[in-house]
Amino acid sequence: xxxxxxxxxxxxxxxxESWFSPLEKNEGDAEVVSRPSLSYWQDAWHRLMGNKLAxxxxxxxAVLSIMAVIGPMLSPYDVTKQNLLNQNMPPSSxxxxxxxxxxRDVFSRTWYGARISLFxxxxxxxxxxxxxxxxxxxxxxxxxxxxxxxxxxxxxLYGLPYLLVVILISVVMGPSLATIILALSVTxxxxxxxxxxxxxxxxxxxxxxxxxxxxxTKTRRIIRKNLLPNTMGPIIxxxxxxxxxxxxxxxxxxxxxxxxxxxFASWGSMAxxxxxxxxxGHWWRLFFPAFFISLTMFSFNVLGDGLQDALDPKLRR
Amino acid sequence: xxxxxEVQNLHVSFKTFxxxxxxxxxxxxxxxxxxxxxxxxxxxxxxxxxxxxxxRLIPExxxxxxxxxxxxxxxxxxxxxxxxxxKIRGKDISMIFQDPMTALNPTLTVGDQITEGLIEHxxxxxxxxxxxxxxxxxxxxxxxxxxxxxxxxxxFSGGMRQRIVIAMALVCQPEIxxxxxPTTALDVTIQAQILELFKEVQEKTGVSIILITHDLGVVxxxxxxIAVMYAGKIVETGGRRDIFYSPQHPYTKGLLHSVPRLxxxxxxxxxxxxxxxxxxxxxxGCPFAARCNEAMEVCTKIYPYRTQLSDGHHVECWLQDERxxxxxxxxx
Amino acid sequence: xxxxxxxxxxxxxxxxxVIITLTFFLMHSIPGSxxxxxxxxxxxxxxxxxxxxxxxxxxxxxxxMYLKSVVTFDFGPSIKKSSQSVNEMLxxxxxxxxxxxxxxxxxxxxxxxxxxxxxxLRHNGLIDYIAMTVAVIGISVPNFVLATFLIQQMSVxxxxxxxxxxxxPRHMILPVAALATGPMAIIARLTRSSMLxxxxxxxxxxxxxxxxxxxxxxxxxxxxxxxxxxVTIVGSLAAAILTGTFVIEKIFAIPGMGKYFVxxxxxxxxxxxxxxxxxxxxxxxxxxxxxxxxxxxLDPRIKLHQKGER
Numbered sequence: 002x003x004x005x006x007x008x009x010x011x012x013x014x015x016x017x018e019s020w021f022s023p024l025e026k027n028e029g030d031a032e033v034v035s036r037p038s039l040s041y042w043q044d045a046w047h048r049l050m051g052n053k054l055a056x057x058x059x060x061x062x063a064v065l066s067i068m069a070v071i072g073p074m075l076s077p078y079d080v081t082k083q084n085l086l087n088q089n090m091p092p093s094s095x096x097x098x099x100x101x102x103x104x105r106d107v108f109s110r111t112w113y114g115a116r117i118s119l120f121x122x123x124x125x126x127x128x129x130x131x132x133x134x135x136x137x138x139x140x141x142x143x144x145x146x147x148x149x150x151x152x153x154x155x156x157x158l159y160g161l162p163y164l165l166v167v168i169l170i171s172v173v174m175g176p177s178l179a180t181i182i183l184a185l186s187v188t189x190x191x192x193x194x195x196x197x198x199x200x201x202x203x204x205x206x207x208x209x210x211x212x213x214x215x216x217x218t219k220t221r222r223i224i225r226k227n228l229l230p231n232t233m234g235p236i237i238x239x240x241x242x243x244x245x246x247x248x249x250x251x252x253x254x255x256x257x258x259x260x261x262x263x264x265f266a267s268w269g270s271m272a273x274x275x276x277x278x279x280x281x282g283h284w285w286r287l288f289f290p291a292f293f294i295s296l297t298m299f300s301f302n303v304l305g306d307g308l309q310d311a312l313d314p315k316l317r318r
Numbered sequence: 319x320x321x322x323x324e325v326q327n328l329h330v331s332f333k334t335f336x337x338x339x340x341x342x343x344x345x346x347x348x349x350x351x352x353x354x355x356x357x358x359x360x361x362x363x364x365x366x367x368x369x370x371x372x373x374r375l376i377p378e379x380x381x382x383x384x385x386x387x388x389x390x391x392x393x394x395x396x397x398x399x400x401x402x403x404x405k406i407r408g409k410d411i412s413m414i415f416q417d418p419m420t421a422l423n424p425t426l427t428v429g430d431q432i433t434e435g436l437i438e439h440x441x442x443x444x445x446x447x448x449x450x451x452x453x454x455x456x457x458x459x460x461x462x463x464x465x466x467x468x469x470x471x472x473x474f475s476g477g478m479r480q481r482i483v484i485a486m487a488l489v490c491q492p493e494i495x496x497x498x499x500p501t502t503a504l505d506v507t508i509q510a511q512i513l514e515l516f517k518e519v520q521e522k523t524g525v526s527i528i529l530i531t532h533d534l535g536v537v538x539x540x541x542x543x544i545a546v547m548y549a550g551k552i553v554e555t556g557g558r559r560d561i562f563y564s565p566q567h568p569y570t571k572g573l574l575h576s577v578p579r580l581x582x583x584x585x586x587x588x589x590x591x592x593x594x595x596x597x598x599x600x601x602x603g604c605p606f607a608a609r610c611n612e613a614m615e616v617c618t619k620i621y622p623y624r625t626q627l628s629d630g631h632h633v634e635c636w637l638q639d640e641r642x643x644x645x646x647x648x649x650x
Numbered sequence: 651x652x653x654x655x656x657x658x659x660x661x662x663x664x665x666x667x668v669i670i671t672l673t674f675f676l677m678h679s680i681p682g683s684x685x686x687x688x689x690x691x692x693x694x695x696x697x698x699x700x701x702x703x704x705x706x707x708x709x710x711x712x713x714x715m716y717l718k719s720v721v722t723f724d725f726g727p728s729i730k731k732s733s734q735s736v737n738e739m740l741x742x743x744x745x746x747x748x749x750x751x752x753x754x755x756x757x758x759x760x761x762x763x764x765x766x767x768x769x770x771l772r773h774n775g776l777i778d779y780i781a782m783t784v785a786v787i788g789i790s791v792p793n794f795v796l797a798t799f800l801i802q803q804m805s806v807x808x809x810x811x812x813x814x815x816x817x818x819p820r821h822m823i824l825p826v827a828a829l830a831t832g833p834m835a836i837i838a839r840l841t842r843s844s845m846l847x848x849x850x851x852x853x854x855x856x857x858x859x860x861x862x863x864x865x866x867x868x869x870x871x872x873x874x875x876x877x878x879x880x881v882t883i884v885g886s887l888a889a890a891i892l893t894g895t896f897v898i899e900k901i902f903a904i905p906g907m908g909k910y911f912v913x914x915x916x917x918x919x920x921x922x923x924x925x926x927x928x929x930x931x932x933x934x935x936x937x938x939x940x941x942x943x944x945x946x947x948l949d950p951r952i953k954l955h956q957k958g959e960r
Binding site: 054156157158161162163164165166168169170172173245249252253256257258259269272273275276279284287291294295296298299302303 | 661664665668669672673676677679680786787789790791792794795798799801802806889890892893896897900901912915916918923927930931934
């Protein structure tokens with residue numbers, strides 16, 4: 002308020018004379034960098050922590066993973082153990098998630114299914130990662146004709162209907178877990194290869210890579226400080242989003258009878274088996290596998306979204 | 319010549335999660351009919367925000383015009399409703415932006431984009447609008463305007479696109495054209511052509527131009543009057559000769575010394591050290607005090623009042639105060 | 651435009667050829683050839699098979715002959731049902747599946763776009779949160795789960811909609827809803843993010859500076875640009891919907907192609923599997939092609955950049 006008043010009176014006679022002597026210059030005090038500098042990964046982690054939905058997803062995934070490991074052990078019933086006296090029992094203290102038409106414990110089977118789903122999802126993501134990084138990396142690094150030819154192959158493969166190929170391979174090889182993972186990998190790596198190639202192509206020409214080289218920075222340091230943060234972001238995001246699509250594909254195949262074969266269970270096959278009895282009111286048969294598959298997909302999806310935001314170097318503030 | 323636009327004590331701030339950024343802190347500036355007024359300052363000084371506020375184009379929220387007024391034809395633009403403001407935008411006051419590569423919609427033809435303003439404001443038929451658009455393209459120097467009208471932006475070079483943007487801004491014959499860094503994204507040779515075009519257009523249409531720029535070369539070439547902006551305030555205003563030949567504010571002097579000049583033989587380039595203040599919590603006194611070589615204690619405490627040096631030459635600096643002058647002359 | 655279309659057609663044919671070749675050799679690599687005696691149910695079927703597949707010829711000749719018959723749209727006989735050819739099954743099943751698929755695609759695209767645009771325009775508002783919650787759930791819940799849930803709620807508990815089959819428009823509601831939710835969610839999310847990005851573009855600010863109305867800015871200037879990334883994924887969504895029809899037709903007992911396909915898988919009726927696979931691929935490739943053309947029509951820049959990869 003006082004300041005404004007002074008301005009208005011225009012001549013401000015009540016300013017002490019001494020204020021008109023020149024200031025002693027204090028070098029450098031004008032610029033204080035107030036912000037602590039964070040490494041790329043610290044910064045990304047902080048931003049991920051700030052994303053509530055992604056954190057919820059992460060917590061769910063942690064719980065699901067733990068339960069996938071210990072869940073079947075918590076129950077006294079074996080996954081495949083039939084008990085024809087206890088058919089289609091609703092959830093109770095003996096059978097927490099009820100039983101199916103052969104008297105098998107749905108709780109045990111649900112967590113067994115969690116193992117299958119998580120295993121399939123992670124295995125598919127890892128295989129996609131390795132093939133994609135090698136293929137895309139070679140294409141991007143070599144460039145020129147090699148790149149051109151390799152990209153043509155991808156273009157043709159891209160036109161292949163993903164699940165149809167998976168079905169075909171499962172039909173030919175006979176249903177098994179290995180078949181599913183193989184089938185998922187046949188076309189799954191394409192997306193990853195495209196991303197890696199794009200990244201490598203871009204990075205090859207980035208000025209900061211060139212700049213680091215001219216400063217005589219060691220190659221390993223260039224890779225760790227410059228290439229990794231810029232390349233790994235999209236790759237990690239792609240991997241996180243591959244997992245739910247692989248889990249969905251496994252459930253889909255099992256639902257069609259091409260996945261996990263009885264007496265073993267996966268979420269997809271449990272949902273498929275529950276279909277005929279849903280009309281007779283045995284809701285728990287569908288609810289538990291359906292709920293957990295949805296929860297898993299949800300968790301991976303929101304985590305993937307969160308990572309996408311957190312790892313984008315352009316969004317760094 | 320009369321005033322056509324009067325900005326008085328304008329305050330604009332933006333809410334961010336770091337706090338309130340006071341981007342414009344009491345800007346007063348007038349625009350006269352038919353003149354070119356240049357607003358000069360380094361990036362982040364609030365020069366773009368000021369005139370985006372005049373156009374009411376700052377996103378609200380997070381931005382908001384906190385106080386002050388913007389008079390155009392006896393109307394305070396800061397008080398108009400969105401709908402009333404829409405009738406002024408493009409018709410009475412036009413604005414063009416820095417990068418012609420992104421200022422045009424890539425999926426619409428150039429003709430469509432030039433004529434839509436006419437159709438909106440003058441409820442003109444498509445055909446009549448096209449005719450005017452062709453004339454406009456001719457005016458801004460685009461050859462073969464009839465065919466060019468049906469082409470898409472990607473079929474034009476950067477300089478050509480800026481001409482189209484100018485045609486688009488002028489097609490409704492506005493009284494004021496606000497050009498926000500119109501030449502920054504262009505090659506030097508094209509820059510000169512575009513500045514030439516502004517002069518030509520001004521002669522033909524009598525439009526008043528506000529030229530926002532950080533480039534003193536552009537200013538010297540195109541401006542009649544100059545306002546120097548620093549940290550959300552206008553620190554010095556004057557005619558082109560005032561600013562270039564007798565700059566008074568240390569910041570204006572600093573700006574001029576940091577630009578190479580061909581007419582001085584062994585001139586040393588003097589950069590302005592330091593960075594502008596953080597506008598989250600702007601300093602109480604003169605914002606330039608921390609970087610100023612002639613700063614006094616008073617500069618850090620109280621913002622200086624406006625001193626009139628001659629007709630149309632104003633400066634806001636404590637060095638103009640009698641007491642400062644006495645002390646300095648006494649010491650030397 | 652024309653060279654671009656011709657080039658795309660070339661790639662379509664190449665992809666189709668890869669698929670036919672792949673299916674053919676995959677099927678013939680199954681241990682104990684699926685086309686052998688013990689698989690066939692009767693003499694008549696066996697005779698049909700031999701005739702169609704030229705089983706007495708060397709493999710390569712068989713392959714050429716198969717290519718030839720596929721090109722003339724003849725997919726051969728079924729193993730299990732002597733009286734039926736694959737063509738007849740496709741003829742009966744395809745119209746139903748096409749109806750289901752198209753209704754789903756239209757619903758997904760229209761509702762997804764509306765939801766996405768509404769969310770973007772009310773960014774961080776209530777509509778945005780509701781739309782994105784719906785979208786996250788839509789992406790997370792597999793269609794077969796949703797289908798069964800819908801049957802249980804709407805048909806069994808409430809009894810307001812028929813449980814299954816494909817008899818009237820009322821029968822279409824549940825399967826189409828179950829199938830469309832996932833793609834709708836994906837479109838809504840993509841539309842929202844792309845719309846939000848477009849709204850920050852300079853040309854939108856230019857349009858505002860011209861004094862255009864918000865309606866014109868959104869629907870004339872923003873939407874067309876925001877649609878571009880959405881269009882590119884419609885192709886893969888069509889693929890997802892198509893494979894989705896397998897389970898949806900199974901769940902709702904809809905007599906479409908998908909149901910025959912699933913049956914043929916369970917019965918290991920290889921000629922039917924081969925025939926339907928090739929046919930499905932053809933449908934999908936045509937979809938991808940149409941999407942490409944749509945993209946070209948939407949984005950004027952594409953004509954110049956026909957060499958560029960997508």
